[in-house]
Amino acid sequence: MKWILFDKDGTLIYFDESWNRIGMQLVDDFITEYRHDINDINEAYRALGIIEGKIQPGTVMASGSLQDIINAFNNLTNKNVSQWAQERSQALIDQRVPDNKRVEGVYSTLKTLKSRGYKLGIVTSDTKKGLDQFLKATETTQFFDVVIPTEAHAVEKPNPDVLKPLFDQFDVEPYEVMMVGDTPNDILTAINAKLGYSLAVLTGVGEKEDFDQANYIANDANEILTILDEVK
Structure with missing residues (x-):
């Protein structure tokens, strides 16, 4: 194994509650904008994974890609709301104030991985602005x-093309790469891109x-140091 790719939110940092606030606001705005096209508003909230004002784990709003969310919106309205959803989502993300609380021990883990000669990367659904922050x-x-951030209209996980910047810039084969993330989409990215290994962590939404x-499967990203001893 030569490369380790990390998701950001829920993997290197504890899941950022600002994403939940954005998700809730996006759904509220969607319901308001398309209320005349939705048969049952309460059922729409439930279908999107929101119960008693909270986003439930494992639902489209918790761990789905923006395209997954758009598909759910389209199903609820029987129309294409892609442009509205993309623009509103981007506007909310641009206003976001992230938490960025590192998972305990992850700084030391990253330092150890570099000292052992691994190449490291980040593949995130956040924007370049959020990644820089x-x-x-x-x-x-x-x-x-x-x-590798994800800007508006770009491909998203689990589309394997999201890893194109890695393979375009570096001489590396997919089997030499491990993906570490906290959502099923992270794991599917590894599968779709035919990466060598995938590691799911339980510090996020999954x-x-x-x-x-x-x-x-590990409790957190720090366990990768032990796991890598098994995959050499």
Whole structure:
């Protein structure tokens, strides 16, 4: 194994509650904007994974990609709301104030991985602005050889093309790469891109039962140091 790719939110930092606030606001705005096209508003909230004002784990609003969310919106309105959803989501993200609280011990883990000669990267559904804020707040810029954000209209996990910047810039084969993340989409990215291994962590939105396709499941990203001893 030569490369380790990390998701950001819920993997390197504890899940950022600002994402939940954005998700809730996006759904509220969607319901308001398209209320005349929705048959049952209460059922629409439930279908999107919101119960008693909270986003439930394992639902589309908890761990789905923006395209997954748009598909759910389209199903509820029987129309294409893609442009509205993309623009509103981007506007909310641009206003976001992230938490960026590092998972305990992860700074030391990244330092150890670099000392062992691994190349490290970040693949996130956050924007470049959010990624830059994370790197500055956590003081981890020096550890990463490639960082891949997701801007508006770009491909998203689990589309394997999201890893194109890695394979375009570096001489590396998919089997030499491990993906570490906290959602099923992270694991599916590894599968779709035919990466060597995938590691699911439980510091984010995913539940253990969501990760039956992962090669490994760990409580947090720090356990990768032990796991890598097994995959050499």
